[in-house]
Amino acid sequence: MRELRGRTGLSLAALSARTPYSKSSWERYLNGKKLPPRGAVEALCRLAGEPAGRLVALWELADAAWSRRAAPSKGAAPAASPVPPPRVPSVPAGPPSRPPLSRAVAAVAAGVCVGVLAVGVALVFRAGEERVGGPVRGAVPSSSAVTGCRGRACDGKDPQSMFCGGAGLVETPVERTASRGQHLQVRYGTVCGAAWGRLRNGRVGDRIEVSVPGSAPRSVRVRDRFDAEGYLVTPMAAARGPRGIRLCLYPAGGAAKECVPG
Structure with missing residues (x-):
């Protein structure tokens, strides 16, 4: 918990x-x-x-x-009921009572x-945990890992509830801090075969969008201060590998978007 x-x-x-x-x-x-x-x-x-x-x-x-x-x-x-009480209760000689x-x-x-x-x-x-910096050192992704979806079945689903971001199951191909301090990470689930974006230090109204060739783009918006205080992740987009994944930040207030890779 x-x-x-x-x-x-x-x-x-x-x-x-x-x-x-x-x-x-x-x-x-x-x-x-x-x-x-x-x-x-x-x-x-x-x-x-x-x-x-x-x-x-x-x-x-x-x-x-x-x-x-x-x-x-x-x-x-x-x-204990079938056992009669001892006649001499001063010092019990046997093992402790039941x-x-x-x-x-x-x-x-x-x-x-x-x-x-x-x-x-x-x-x-x-x-289902989202870890900063990709898989734990020494962890080896396993094709037998239990996840909630794989490939196209992951399109539009939450990486946390599908258990795609656990230790040894996820990579961070690229990450960057935007000009106003928002931290962007591209995430790729090696077993789920899907990509998503992750935002930290966001501001209310910020939006991030992840795009993968051959899949519909997926986005999420920072709705309130609780979203801004923690990590926020987009729904997943099916991906065949970590290459070609792009994550863009659309800052609140209409400032110019920032993308990784640039």
Whole structure:
């Protein structure tokens, strides 16, 4: 969830302003101090433009684990009932009774499930994550990687929700900082076989457009300050390779466009 929040570009205060949950609640959720409610998970997915299905499924596993941990005595009582109470309760000579063990097992199981949730969430969002500077060093693109689309099927779709921009699945053939500070990146998904543009430090009203020979151009506009604070990506255009991809910035106010490559 921390990575997803980073992708939105929103501060804790901004998250609080756009959701029913307070700033302090978001701090506890994102730092793992408290299991977030399902509504918070769904709200964060909406803000990031991420399909909620996979994360909600992982949340349900963690919620079940927390529920078992919160009420361990229900499962412990039937196991302990057939055992008669000891006649001499002063110093027990045998191994510890079953209820404490059951509580310990429940706590460990809950911890494991929460750990699985954390790892699963990281994998889900790393699969769709947009990384600055292309693939992680040493990562090798795999043709067997699971993505939501390939080639022409990616036309007009979101690279994040299709998991085309994960580690080792994306290249940055060219990037440049525009004259007013907007940072432009051409992105190419090696497994998805599609290109898109990415904008950082945009201004409200800015528009970027990516064009690929043989595909319709795709564009996106900075609508508000939340778009301007984070990364903004265009829909994808099918591409056979990183060559020939062009990204243009149309600044707010009608200033001259700037393109990469120039």
